Amino acid sequence: MEVDSPEQLQRKQSTYLSFDENFEIQKEVYRGQQYSQIYFARLHCMRALLYSLVPNWKSHLPVCTVLGLEEGKECIIVGTLYKHMKLKPCILDEYSKERSVAPLVKPHNFIHQDDYLVLEDESGRVKLGGTVLSPSVYVTGVVIALHGKETSAGAFFVEDVLEAGLPPQIERQLKSREDKYVVFVSGLSIGSSSSNPLLFQLLVDHITGHLGDEEEQGLAAEIVHLVIAGNSVEISRGLLNGQNLASKDQSRLSEPFKELDIQLTQIAASLPLDIMPGSSDPANFSLPQQPLNRCLFPGSATYNTFRSCTNPHCFELDNIRFLGTSGQNIDDLTKYSEAKDKLDFLESTLRWRHLAPTTPNTLGCYPFTDRDPFLIDSCPDVYFVGNQEKYETRLVKGSEGQSVRLICIPRFCETGVAVVVNMRNLECHALTFGMQFSS
Amino acid sequence: MATTSRNIKVFYKQKKNTTTSTAKKSTKNPSHKDAAATFGSDITQATALASHGGSVDLKDDFDEEEKVLAQFDMNMAYGPCLGISRLPRWERAQRMGLNPPEEIESLLKGGKVRLECLFEGRV
Numbered sequence: 001m002e003v004d005s006p007e008q009l010q011r012k013q014s015t016y017l018s019f020d021e022n023f024e025i026q027k028e029v030y031r032g033q034q035y036s037q038i039y040f041a042r043l044h045c046m047r048a049l050l051y052s053l054v055p056n057w058k059s060h061l062p063v064c065t066v067l068g069l070e071e072g073k074e075c076i077i078v079g080t081l082y083k084h085m086k087l088k089p090c091i092l093d094e095y096s097k098e099r100s101v102a103p104l105v106k107p108h109n110f111i112h113q114d115d116y117l118v119l120e121d122e123s124g125r126v127k128l129g130g131t132v133l134s135p136s137v138y139v140t141g142v143v144i145a146l147h148g149k150e151t152s153a154g155a156f157f158v159e160d161v162l163e164a165g166l167p168p169q170i171e172r173q174l175k176s177r178e179d180k181y182v183v184f185v186s187g188l189s190i191g192s193s194s195s196n197p198l199l200f201q202l203l204v205d206h207i208t209g210h211l212g213d214e215e216e217q218g219l220a221a222e223i224v225h226l227v228i229a230g231n232s233v234e235i236s237r238g239l240l241n242g243q244n245l246a247s248k249d250q251s252r253l254s255e256p257f258k259e260l261d262i263q264l265t266q267i268a269a270s271l272p273l274d275i276m277p278g279s280s281d282p283a284n285f286s287l288p289q290q291p292l293n294r295c296l297f298p299g300s301a302t303y304n305t306f307r308s309c310t311n312p313h314c315f316e317l318d319n320i321r322f323l324g325t326s327g328q329n330i331d332d333l334t335k336y337s338e339a340k341d342k343l344d345f346l347e348s349t350l351r352w353r354h355l356a357p358t359t360p361n362t363l364g365c366y367p368f369t370d371r372d373p374f375l376i377d378s379c380p381d382v383y384f385v386g387n388q389e390k391y392e393t394r395l396v397k398g399s400e401g402q403s404v405r406l407i408c409i410p411r412f413c414e415t416g417v418a419v420v421v422n423m424r425n426l427e428c429h430a431l432t433f434g435m436q437f438s439s
Numbered sequence: 440m441a442t443t444s445r446n447i448k449v450f451y452k453q454k455k456n457t458t459t460s461t462a463k464k465s466t467k468n469p470s471h472k473d474a475a476a477t478f479g480s481d482i483t484q485a486t487a488l489a490s491h492g493g494s495v496d497l498k499d500d501f502d503e504e505e506k507v508l509a510q511f512d513m514n515m516a517y518g519p520c521l522g523i524s525r526l527p528r529w530e531r532a533q534r535m536g537l538n539p540p541e542e543i544e545s546l547l548k549g550g551k552v553r554l555e556c557l558f559e560g561r562v
Binding site for chain 1: 522
Protein backbone atom coordinates (compact mmCIF):
# COMPACT_ATOMS: atom_id res chain seq x y z
CA MET A 1 0.00 0.00 0.00
CA GLU A 2 1.44 3.34 -1.00
CA VAL A 3 1.99 5.87 1.76
CA ASP A 4 1.16 8.89 -0.38
CA SER A 5 -1.77 7.64 -2.38
CA PRO A 6 -2.92 10.21 -5.00
CA GLU A 7 -6.57 10.03 -3.87
CA GLN A 8 -7.32 11.76 -0.65
CA LEU A 9 -10.46 10.67 1.15
CA GLN A 10 -12.93 13.53 1.29
CA ARG A 11 -15.26 13.79 4.24
CA LYS A 12 -18.89 14.02 3.28
CA GLN A 13 -20.72 17.21 4.12
CA SER A 14 -24.25 18.17 4.94
CA THR A 15 -26.17 21.40 5.31
CA TYR A 16 -26.75 22.56 8.86
CA LEU A 17 -29.57 24.70 10.22
CA SER A 18 -29.90 25.64 13.86
CA PHE A 19 -33.23 26.11 15.61
CA ASP A 20 -31.82 27.14 18.96
CA GLU A 21 -33.14 30.74 18.97
CA ASN A 22 -36.22 29.46 20.73
CA PHE A 23 -34.05 28.31 23.64
CA GLU A 24 -31.80 31.32 23.83
CA ILE A 25 -32.43 33.99 26.42
CA GLN A 26 -31.24 37.13 24.68
CA LYS A 27 -33.90 39.76 25.11
CA GLU A 28 -35.59 38.36 28.18
CA VAL A 29 -35.37 40.60 31.22
CA TYR A 30 -36.35 39.31 34.63
CA ARG A 31 -38.95 41.63 36.15
CA GLY A 32 -39.81 39.56 39.17
CA GLN A 33 -42.47 37.52 37.41
CA GLN A 34 -43.64 34.22 38.80
CA TYR A 35 -44.14 30.92 37.05
CA SER A 36 -47.87 31.46 36.56
CA GLN A 37 -47.03 33.16 33.27
CA ILE A 38 -45.27 30.17 31.73
CA TYR A 39 -48.05 27.85 32.91
CA PHE A 40 -50.61 30.15 31.31
CA ALA A 41 -48.71 30.16 28.03
CA ARG A 42 -48.42 26.38 28.14
CA LEU A 43 -52.09 25.83 28.95
CA HIS A 44 -53.24 28.28 26.30
CA CYS A 45 -51.22 26.72 23.47
CA MET A 46 -51.93 23.12 24.43
CA ARG A 47 -55.61 23.77 25.09
CA ALA A 48 -56.10 25.35 21.68
CA LEU A 49 -54.43 22.29 20.20
CA LEU A 50 -56.50 19.81 22.23
CA TYR A 51 -59.74 21.63 21.40
CA SER A 52 -58.93 21.08 17.74
CA LEU A 53 -58.38 17.37 18.37
CA VAL A 54 -61.49 16.77 20.51
CA PRO A 55 -64.01 16.71 17.59
CA ASN A 56 -62.13 13.76 16.06
CA TRP A 57 -62.09 11.99 19.39
CA LYS A 58 -65.55 12.44 20.85
CA SER A 59 -67.55 14.99 18.94
CA HIS A 60 -70.83 14.39 20.72
CA LEU A 61 -69.70 15.59 24.13
CA PRO A 62 -69.66 19.20 25.29
CA VAL A 63 -66.42 20.83 26.35
CA CYS A 64 -66.46 22.87 29.52
CA THR A 65 -64.18 24.54 32.03
CA VAL A 66 -63.53 23.17 35.50
CA LEU A 67 -65.86 25.71 37.05
CA GLY A 68 -68.57 24.82 34.58
CA LEU A 69 -68.73 21.20 35.69
CA GLU A 70 -72.16 19.92 36.67
CA GLU A 71 -72.74 16.82 38.71
CA GLY A 72 -73.50 13.78 36.60
CA LYS A 73 -73.12 15.59 33.29
CA GLU A 74 -70.73 13.84 30.92
CA CYS A 75 -68.33 16.29 29.37
CA ILE A 76 -64.76 16.95 28.35
CA ILE A 77 -62.40 19.15 30.30
CA VAL A 78 -58.91 20.33 29.36
CA GLY A 79 -56.34 21.50 31.85
CA THR A 80 -52.92 21.12 33.41
CA LEU A 81 -52.30 18.09 35.59
CA TYR A 82 -51.02 18.48 39.10
CA LYS A 83 -49.84 15.39 40.91
CA HIS A 84 -50.03 15.50 44.65
CA MET A 85 -47.16 13.37 45.89
CA LYS A 86 -46.85 12.29 49.47
CA LEU A 87 -43.11 11.73 49.33
CA LYS A 88 -42.19 14.78 47.30
CA PRO A 89 -39.70 16.85 49.29
CA CYS A 90 -41.20 20.11 50.45
CA ILE A 91 -39.32 23.11 51.78
CA LEU A 92 -41.86 23.40 54.55
CA ASP A 93 -40.81 20.03 55.97
CA GLU A 94 -37.85 21.82 57.50
CA TYR A 95 -40.22 23.87 59.61
CA SER A 96 -42.54 21.11 60.68
CA LYS A 97 -42.77 20.47 64.40
CA GLU A 98 -42.41 16.70 64.19
CA ARG A 99 -38.88 15.99 63.08
CA SER A 100 -38.77 12.31 63.90
CA VAL A 101 -40.67 11.05 60.86
CA ALA A 102 -38.25 12.56 58.34
CA PRO A 103 -36.53 9.68 56.53
CA LEU A 104 -32.77 9.72 56.57
CA VAL A 105 -32.44 7.91 53.28
CA LYS A 106 -33.78 9.88 50.35
CA PRO A 107 -35.61 7.73 47.84
CA HIS A 108 -34.52 8.06 44.22
CA ASN A 109 -38.12 7.89 43.18
CA PHE A 110 -40.88 9.73 45.01
CA ILE A 111 -43.87 7.70 43.90
CA HIS A 112 -46.34 6.52 46.49
CA GLN A 113 -49.56 4.62 46.01
CA ASP A 114 -51.48 7.46 47.67
CA ASP A 115 -50.52 9.97 44.97
CA TYR A 116 -53.48 11.52 43.23
CA LEU A 117 -53.99 13.75 40.24
CA VAL A 118 -55.74 17.10 40.05
CA LEU A 119 -56.76 18.92 36.88
CA GLU A 120 -56.42 22.68 36.86
CA ASP A 121 -57.34 25.53 34.56
CA GLU A 122 -57.82 29.27 35.13
CA SER A 123 -61.24 28.79 36.66
CA GLY A 124 -60.42 26.11 39.21
CA ARG A 125 -59.13 22.68 39.99
CA VAL A 126 -60.79 19.32 40.42
CA LYS A 127 -59.52 16.08 41.90
CA LEU A 128 -59.44 13.21 39.44
CA GLY A 129 -60.85 9.80 40.25
CA GLY A 130 -61.39 6.53 38.45
CA THR A 131 -58.91 3.89 37.37
CA VAL A 132 -58.27 4.97 33.78
CA LEU A 133 -55.73 7.59 34.77
CA SER A 134 -52.81 6.07 36.63
CA PRO A 135 -51.01 8.71 38.70
CA SER A 136 -47.68 6.93 38.42
CA VAL A 137 -47.59 7.46 34.67
CA TYR A 138 -48.22 11.19 34.70
CA VAL A 139 -46.41 14.19 36.14
CA THR A 140 -47.34 17.72 37.09
CA GLY A 141 -47.36 20.05 34.12
CA VAL A 142 -48.84 17.82 31.43
CA VAL A 143 -51.83 19.29 29.60
CA ILE A 144 -54.45 16.73 28.59
CA ALA A 145 -58.15 16.40 27.79
CA LEU A 146 -60.35 14.18 29.92
CA HIS A 147 -63.74 12.68 29.30
CA GLY A 148 -65.81 11.96 32.38
CA LYS A 149 -68.28 13.42 34.81
CA GLU A 150 -68.35 15.08 38.18
CA THR A 151 -69.26 12.84 41.08
CA SER A 152 -71.33 13.77 44.10
CA ALA A 153 -68.13 13.99 46.15
CA GLY A 154 -66.96 16.84 43.91
CA ALA A 155 -64.27 14.84 42.15
CA PHE A 156 -64.10 14.19 38.42
CA PHE A 157 -64.51 10.54 37.46
CA VAL A 158 -62.33 9.96 34.41
CA GLU A 159 -63.59 7.65 31.68
CA ASP A 160 -61.11 8.42 28.92
CA VAL A 161 -57.95 10.42 28.28
CA LEU A 162 -56.77 12.29 25.22
CA GLU A 163 -53.11 13.25 24.93
CA ALA A 164 -51.96 15.63 22.23
CA GLY A 165 -50.07 12.86 20.47
CA LEU A 166 -47.07 13.18 18.21
CA PRO A 167 -46.79 16.58 16.57
CA PRO A 168 -47.03 16.86 12.78
CA GLN A 169 -43.87 15.91 10.95
CA ILE A 170 -42.54 17.32 7.71
CA GLU A 171 -42.02 14.50 5.25
CA ARG A 172 -38.42 13.77 4.42
CA GLN A 173 -37.20 12.20 1.24
CA LEU A 174 -34.94 9.56 2.71
CA LYS A 175 -34.64 6.87 0.06
CA SER A 176 -32.39 8.55 -2.46
CA ARG A 177 -29.76 9.52 0.05
CA GLU A 178 -26.31 8.18 0.57
CA ASP A 179 -24.89 6.90 3.85
CA LYS A 180 -24.04 9.79 6.12
CA TYR A 181 -23.48 9.33 9.80
CA VAL A 182 -23.99 11.53 12.86
CA VAL A 183 -22.16 10.58 16.06
CA PHE A 184 -23.66 11.30 19.49
CA VAL A 185 -21.65 11.14 22.68
CA SER A 186 -22.39 12.39 26.19
CA GLY A 187 -21.03 12.26 29.71
CA LEU A 188 -17.34 12.56 28.82
CA SER A 189 -16.81 13.85 32.40
CA ILE A 190 -13.26 14.99 31.75
CA GLY A 191 -11.68 15.78 35.09
CA SER A 192 -13.50 13.10 37.02
CA SER A 193 -11.59 10.25 38.58
CA SER A 194 -13.48 7.64 36.58
CA SER A 195 -12.89 9.10 33.12
CA ASN A 196 -10.23 7.45 31.00
CA PRO A 197 -8.57 9.92 28.61
CA LEU A 198 -7.52 7.14 26.27
CA LEU A 199 -11.10 6.20 25.49
CA PHE A 200 -12.00 9.70 24.36
CA GLN A 201 -8.75 9.93 22.40
CA LEU A 202 -9.66 6.70 20.62
CA LEU A 203 -13.03 8.18 19.74
CA VAL A 204 -11.43 11.37 18.42
CA ASP A 205 -8.87 9.40 16.42
CA HIS A 206 -11.53 7.21 14.90
CA ILE A 207 -13.78 10.09 13.89
CA THR A 208 -10.95 12.15 12.46
CA GLY A 209 -9.70 9.20 10.44
CA HIS A 210 -6.41 8.64 12.22
CA LEU A 211 -7.23 5.04 13.03
CA GLY A 212 -7.33 1.99 10.88
CA ASP A 213 -6.80 1.20 7.23
CA GLU A 214 -8.40 2.76 4.17
CA GLU A 215 -11.65 0.94 4.64
CA GLU A 216 -12.05 2.18 8.17
CA GLN A 217 -10.98 5.64 7.16
CA GLY A 218 -13.57 5.47 4.44
CA LEU A 219 -16.21 4.77 7.06
CA ALA A 220 -14.96 7.65 9.15
CA ALA A 221 -15.18 9.93 6.12
CA GLU A 222 -18.92 9.31 6.08
CA ILE A 223 -19.32 10.86 9.52
CA VAL A 224 -20.60 14.36 8.91
CA HIS A 225 -21.36 15.66 12.39
CA LEU A 226 -20.60 15.13 16.07
CA VAL A 227 -22.94 16.10 18.92
CA ILE A 228 -21.68 16.15 22.49
CA ALA A 229 -24.79 15.99 24.63
CA GLY A 230 -23.72 17.44 27.95
CA ASN A 231 -21.55 16.72 30.99
CA SER A 232 -18.28 17.11 29.14
CA VAL A 233 -16.40 18.17 32.27
CA GLU A 234 -16.63 17.30 35.89
CA ILE A 235 -15.11 19.59 38.49
CA SER A 236 -14.20 17.93 41.75
CA ARG A 237 -16.68 18.84 44.46
CA GLY A 238 -13.93 19.75 46.88
CA LEU A 239 -13.01 22.74 44.74
CA LEU A 240 -16.52 24.12 44.73
CA ASN A 241 -17.25 24.40 48.43
CA GLY A 242 -17.20 28.18 48.49
CA GLN A 243 -13.75 28.55 50.04
CA ASN A 244 -11.09 30.69 48.44
CA LEU A 245 -8.85 28.59 46.25
CA ALA A 246 -5.11 28.48 46.63
CA SER A 247 -3.30 29.25 43.41
CA LYS A 248 -2.31 25.64 42.87
CA ASP A 249 -5.95 24.62 43.16
CA GLN A 250 -6.97 27.24 40.66
CA SER A 251 -5.05 25.44 37.97
CA ARG A 252 -6.90 22.28 38.94
CA LEU A 253 -10.13 24.09 38.11
CA SER A 254 -9.06 24.83 34.58
CA GLU A 255 -7.32 21.53 33.81
CA PRO A 256 -10.44 19.72 32.60
CA PHE A 257 -11.27 22.54 30.21
CA LYS A 258 -7.78 22.62 28.78
CA GLU A 259 -7.90 18.91 28.18
CA LEU A 260 -11.35 19.14 26.61
CA ASP A 261 -10.26 22.03 24.41
CA ILE A 262 -7.27 20.07 23.09
CA GLN A 263 -9.55 17.22 22.08
CA LEU A 264 -12.20 19.50 20.62
CA THR A 265 -9.60 21.30 18.55
CA GLN A 266 -8.64 17.99 16.95
CA ILE A 267 -12.29 17.30 16.22
CA ALA A 268 -13.17 20.78 15.02
CA ALA A 269 -10.26 20.71 12.58
CA SER A 270 -11.85 17.69 10.99
CA LEU A 271 -15.64 17.97 11.10
CA PRO A 272 -18.48 20.15 12.46
CA LEU A 273 -19.26 19.62 16.09
CA ASP A 274 -21.98 20.79 18.49
CA ILE A 275 -21.36 20.89 22.21
CA MET A 276 -24.30 21.14 24.60
CA PRO A 277 -24.13 22.01 28.30
CA GLY A 278 -25.22 19.45 30.88
CA SER A 279 -25.92 19.37 34.58
CA SER A 280 -22.24 19.25 35.53
CA ASP A 281 -21.03 21.82 33.00
CA PRO A 282 -20.33 25.49 33.80
CA ALA A 283 -23.58 26.81 32.40
CA ASN A 284 -26.71 28.12 34.10
CA PHE A 285 -28.66 25.62 36.17
CA SER A 286 -32.20 26.18 34.96
CA LEU A 287 -33.42 25.08 31.58
CA PRO A 288 -32.97 26.14 28.83
CA GLN A 289 -29.25 26.04 29.53
CA GLN A 290 -27.40 28.67 27.54
CA PRO A 291 -24.44 27.81 25.32
CA LEU A 292 -21.09 27.28 27.03
CA ASN A 293 -18.96 30.38 26.77
CA ARG A 294 -16.50 30.38 23.90
CA CYS A 295 -13.70 31.58 26.21
CA LEU A 296 -13.66 28.09 27.67
CA PHE A 297 -12.49 26.78 24.32
CA PRO A 298 -9.71 29.11 23.15
CA GLY A 299 -8.36 26.57 20.69
CA SER A 300 -11.47 25.07 19.18
CA ALA A 301 -13.68 28.17 19.16
CA THR A 302 -11.53 29.66 16.42
CA TYR A 303 -12.86 27.04 14.00
CA ASN A 304 -16.16 27.77 12.32
CA THR A 305 -16.98 24.08 12.65
CA PHE A 306 -17.21 24.51 16.42
CA ARG A 307 -20.68 25.36 17.68
CA SER A 308 -21.62 25.91 21.30
CA CYS A 309 -25.33 25.10 21.61
CA THR A 310 -28.17 25.35 24.08
CA ASN A 311 -29.70 22.53 26.07
CA PRO A 312 -32.27 21.54 24.68
CA HIS A 313 -30.77 21.57 21.21
CA CYS A 314 -32.63 21.50 17.92
CA PHE A 315 -31.01 21.44 14.51
CA GLU A 316 -31.45 20.16 10.98
CA LEU A 317 -28.89 18.31 8.89
CA ASP A 318 -29.84 17.85 5.24
CA ASN A 319 -33.46 18.56 6.25
CA ILE A 320 -33.50 15.85 8.90
CA ARG A 321 -34.62 17.33 12.21
CA PHE A 322 -32.76 16.44 15.39
CA LEU A 323 -34.02 17.39 18.84
CA GLY A 324 -32.59 16.42 22.21
CA THR A 325 -31.41 17.28 25.68
CA SER A 326 -28.56 16.46 28.01
CA GLY A 327 -30.78 14.35 30.22
CA GLN A 328 -32.18 16.59 32.95
CA ASN A 329 -35.75 16.33 31.65
CA ILE A 330 -35.78 12.53 31.55
CA ASP A 331 -33.95 12.21 34.87
CA ASP A 332 -36.63 14.35 36.47
CA LEU A 333 -39.38 12.21 34.96
CA THR A 334 -37.62 9.17 36.41
CA LYS A 335 -37.84 10.69 39.87
CA TYR A 336 -41.51 11.59 39.72
CA SER A 337 -43.11 8.95 37.54
CA GLU A 338 -42.80 5.34 36.44
CA ALA A 339 -42.22 3.65 33.12
CA LYS A 340 -40.73 0.40 31.83
CA ASP A 341 -37.63 2.10 30.44
CA LYS A 342 -36.17 5.47 29.58
CA LEU A 343 -37.42 5.21 26.02
CA ASP A 344 -40.97 5.18 27.39
CA PHE A 345 -40.30 8.48 29.12
CA LEU A 346 -38.88 9.84 25.91
CA GLU A 347 -41.92 8.71 23.99
CA SER A 348 -44.25 10.20 26.62
CA THR A 349 -42.67 13.62 26.31
CA LEU A 350 -43.26 13.42 22.58
CA ARG A 351 -46.89 12.38 23.03
CA TRP A 352 -47.42 15.18 25.51
CA ARG A 353 -45.63 17.49 23.03
CA HIS A 354 -43.52 18.93 25.80
CA LEU A 355 -39.77 18.44 26.28
CA ALA A 356 -39.79 18.91 30.01
CA PRO A 357 -43.28 18.85 31.54
CA THR A 358 -41.95 18.91 35.09
CA THR A 359 -40.53 22.41 34.60
CA PRO A 360 -40.90 24.64 36.55
CA ASN A 361 -42.38 22.43 39.26
CA THR A 362 -39.44 20.18 40.08
CA LEU A 363 -36.98 21.08 37.35
CA GLY A 364 -35.63 24.60 37.24
CA CYS A 365 -36.54 26.76 34.29
CA TYR A 366 -36.51 30.41 33.35
CA PRO A 367 -39.83 32.19 34.05
CA PHE A 368 -40.82 33.08 30.51
CA THR A 369 -43.83 35.36 30.27
CA ASP A 370 -44.99 35.10 26.72
CA ARG A 371 -44.22 31.55 25.62
CA ASP A 372 -43.24 28.08 26.72
CA PRO A 373 -40.17 27.22 24.64
CA PHE A 374 -40.31 23.52 25.53
CA LEU A 375 -43.46 22.86 23.54
CA ILE A 376 -42.70 20.62 20.58
CA ASP A 377 -44.42 22.01 17.48
CA SER A 378 -42.82 19.91 14.81
CA CYS A 379 -42.01 16.24 15.21
CA PRO A 380 -38.27 15.57 15.00
CA ASP A 381 -36.84 12.67 12.99
CA VAL A 382 -34.28 11.89 15.67
CA TYR A 383 -35.03 12.56 19.34
CA PHE A 384 -32.15 11.99 21.74
CA VAL A 385 -31.38 12.25 25.43
CA GLY A 386 -27.88 12.21 26.86
CA ASN A 387 -26.25 10.93 30.02
CA GLN A 388 -28.31 7.80 30.50
CA GLU A 389 -27.19 4.49 31.95
CA LYS A 390 -27.19 2.49 28.76
CA TYR A 391 -27.63 2.72 25.03
CA GLU A 392 -31.22 2.15 23.97
CA THR A 393 -33.07 2.97 20.83
CA ARG A 394 -36.51 2.56 19.32
CA LEU A 395 -38.42 3.67 16.25
CA VAL A 396 -41.76 5.23 17.13
CA LYS A 397 -44.58 5.57 14.63
CA GLY A 398 -47.28 8.20 14.95
CA SER A 399 -50.91 8.04 13.96
CA GLU A 400 -50.35 10.34 10.99
CA GLY A 401 -47.35 8.59 9.53
CA GLN A 402 -44.75 10.26 11.70
CA SER A 403 -41.61 8.28 12.33
CA VAL A 404 -39.12 9.15 15.06
CA ARG A 405 -35.88 7.50 16.08
CA LEU A 406 -35.60 7.68 19.90
CA ILE A 407 -32.09 7.39 21.29
CA CYS A 408 -30.73 7.15 24.83
CA ILE A 409 -27.06 8.10 24.74
CA PRO A 410 -25.07 6.44 27.52
CA ARG A 411 -22.44 8.18 29.65
CA PHE A 412 -19.16 7.73 27.80
CA CYS A 413 -16.94 7.79 30.89
CA GLU A 414 -18.78 4.79 32.32
CA THR A 415 -19.57 2.78 29.20
CA GLY A 416 -17.20 3.87 26.43
CA VAL A 417 -20.17 3.83 24.05
CA ALA A 418 -21.02 6.47 21.47
CA VAL A 419 -24.08 6.30 19.21
CA VAL A 420 -24.01 6.55 15.43
CA VAL A 421 -27.10 7.38 13.37
CA ASN A 422 -27.28 6.82 9.62
CA MET A 423 -29.15 9.72 8.04
CA ARG A 424 -30.19 7.61 5.07
CA ASN A 425 -32.50 5.27 6.95
CA LEU A 426 -32.36 6.57 10.55
CA GLU A 427 -30.79 3.32 11.67
CA CYS A 428 -28.71 3.47 14.75
CA HIS A 429 -25.77 1.52 16.11
CA ALA A 430 -23.32 1.77 18.98
CA LEU A 431 -19.64 2.54 18.71
CA THR A 432 -17.87 0.97 21.67
CA PHE A 433 -14.37 1.80 22.78
CA GLY A 434 -12.63 -0.35 25.32
CA MET A 435 -9.25 -1.09 26.72
CA GLN A 436 -9.68 -4.60 27.98
CA PHE A 437 -7.86 -7.14 25.87
CA SER A 438 -9.42 -10.57 26.06
CA SER A 439 -6.89 -13.15 27.08
CA MET B 440 -76.93 44.57 62.81
CA ALA B 441 -79.92 44.84 60.53
CA THR B 442 -78.70 44.68 56.97
CA THR B 443 -80.79 43.98 53.94
CA SER B 444 -79.47 41.91 51.05
CA ARG B 445 -79.14 45.10 49.03
CA ASN B 446 -76.74 46.52 51.57
CA ILE B 447 -74.67 43.31 51.72
CA LYS B 448 -74.28 43.39 47.94
CA VAL B 449 -73.22 47.00 48.09
CA PHE B 450 -70.75 46.32 50.88
CA TYR B 451 -69.01 43.43 49.14
CA LYS B 452 -69.16 44.77 45.61
CA GLN B 453 -65.72 44.61 44.01
CA LYS B 454 -66.13 47.30 41.37
CA LYS B 455 -64.42 50.60 41.98
CA ASN B 456 -67.49 52.76 41.30
CA THR B 457 -69.26 51.36 44.39
CA THR B 458 -68.45 54.29 46.62
CA THR B 459 -69.64 56.97 44.22
CA SER B 460 -72.96 55.26 43.43
CA THR B 461 -73.84 54.32 47.00
CA ALA B 462 -72.91 57.76 48.20
CA LYS B 463 -75.62 58.99 45.87
CA LYS B 464 -78.03 56.35 47.20
CA SER B 465 -77.35 57.37 50.78
CA THR B 466 -78.08 61.01 50.12
CA LYS B 467 -81.36 60.05 48.47
CA ASN B 468 -82.56 58.23 51.61
CA PRO B 469 -81.12 60.14 54.51
CA SER B 470 -83.81 58.95 56.89
CA HIS B 471 -83.27 55.24 56.05
CA LYS B 472 -81.78 53.59 59.09
CA ASP B 473 -79.47 51.44 56.98
CA ALA B 474 -77.96 54.37 55.15
CA ALA B 475 -75.57 55.15 57.96
CA ALA B 476 -74.31 51.58 58.04
CA THR B 477 -73.84 51.54 54.26
CA PHE B 478 -72.09 54.83 54.12
CA GLY B 479 -69.82 53.98 57.03
CA SER B 480 -68.82 50.63 55.62
CA ASP B 481 -67.94 52.10 52.26
CA ILE B 482 -65.67 54.62 53.86
CA THR B 483 -63.95 51.72 55.63
CA GLN B 484 -63.51 49.96 52.33
CA ALA B 485 -62.04 53.01 50.68
CA THR B 486 -59.47 53.62 53.41
CA ALA B 487 -58.49 49.95 53.34
CA LEU B 488 -57.67 50.29 49.67
CA ALA B 489 -55.66 53.43 50.27
CA SER B 490 -53.62 51.95 53.13
CA HIS B 491 -52.37 49.11 50.88
CA GLY B 492 -50.55 51.42 48.54
CA GLY B 493 -49.17 53.67 51.22
CA SER B 494 -50.31 56.75 49.35
CA VAL B 495 -53.87 57.96 49.04
CA ASP B 496 -54.33 57.64 45.30
CA LEU B 497 -58.09 57.60 45.38
CA LYS B 498 -58.22 59.59 42.19
CA ASP B 499 -56.65 56.69 40.26
CA ASP B 500 -59.15 54.26 41.71
CA PHE B 501 -62.11 56.15 40.32
CA ASP B 502 -60.64 57.29 37.04
CA GLU B 503 -62.70 56.00 34.12
CA GLU B 504 -59.67 54.83 32.17
CA GLU B 505 -58.16 53.14 35.21
CA LYS B 506 -61.44 51.24 35.73
CA VAL B 507 -61.29 49.91 32.19
CA LEU B 508 -57.67 48.89 32.64
CA ALA B 509 -58.45 47.25 36.00
CA GLN B 510 -61.09 45.15 34.27
CA PHE B 511 -58.46 44.15 31.70
CA ASP B 512 -56.11 43.17 34.55
CA MET B 513 -58.76 41.06 36.22
CA ASN B 514 -59.82 39.19 33.10
CA MET B 515 -58.44 35.66 33.52
CA ALA B 516 -58.71 34.89 29.82
CA TYR B 517 -55.58 36.95 29.22
CA GLY B 518 -53.62 35.17 31.94
CA PRO B 519 -52.26 36.34 35.27
CA CYS B 520 -51.59 40.04 35.57
CA LEU B 521 -48.89 39.99 38.25
CA GLY B 522 -45.28 40.13 37.16
CA ILE B 523 -46.00 41.49 33.68
CA SER B 524 -46.70 45.04 32.64
CA ARG B 525 -50.05 45.90 31.03
CA LEU B 526 -48.76 46.60 27.54
CA PRO B 527 -46.66 43.37 27.24
CA ARG B 528 -49.64 41.48 28.59
CA TRP B 529 -51.91 43.07 25.98
CA GLU B 530 -49.37 42.26 23.25
CA ARG B 531 -49.10 38.70 24.46
CA ALA B 532 -52.88 38.33 24.35
CA GLN B 533 -52.85 39.78 20.84
CA ARG B 534 -50.16 37.32 19.69
CA MET B 535 -52.07 34.39 21.17
CA GLY B 536 -55.15 35.35 19.18
CA LEU B 537 -57.28 36.26 22.18
CA ASN B 538 -58.46 39.52 20.55
CA PRO B 539 -58.04 41.92 23.45
CA PRO B 540 -59.96 45.20 22.99
CA GLU B 541 -58.12 47.74 20.81
CA GLU B 542 -59.00 50.62 23.12
CA ILE B 543 -56.80 49.15 25.87
CA GLU B 544 -53.77 49.37 23.60
CA SER B 545 -54.51 52.96 22.68
CA LEU B 546 -55.06 53.86 26.33
CA LEU B 547 -51.74 52.29 27.32
CA LYS B 548 -49.84 53.92 24.50
CA GLY B 549 -51.51 57.25 25.25
CA GLY B 550 -49.22 57.55 28.25
CA LYS B 551 -51.52 59.05 30.88
CA VAL B 552 -52.36 55.82 32.68
CA ARG B 553 -50.56 53.43 35.00
CA LEU B 554 -48.51 51.00 32.95
CA GLU B 555 -48.26 48.50 35.77
CA CYS B 556 -51.06 46.19 36.79
CA LEU B 557 -53.55 46.90 39.53
CA PHE B 558 -51.70 44.99 42.22
CA GLU B 559 -48.18 46.09 41.34
CA GLY B 560 -46.44 47.23 44.51
CA ARG B 561 -49.43 46.22 46.62
CA VAL B 562 -48.74 42.49 46.92
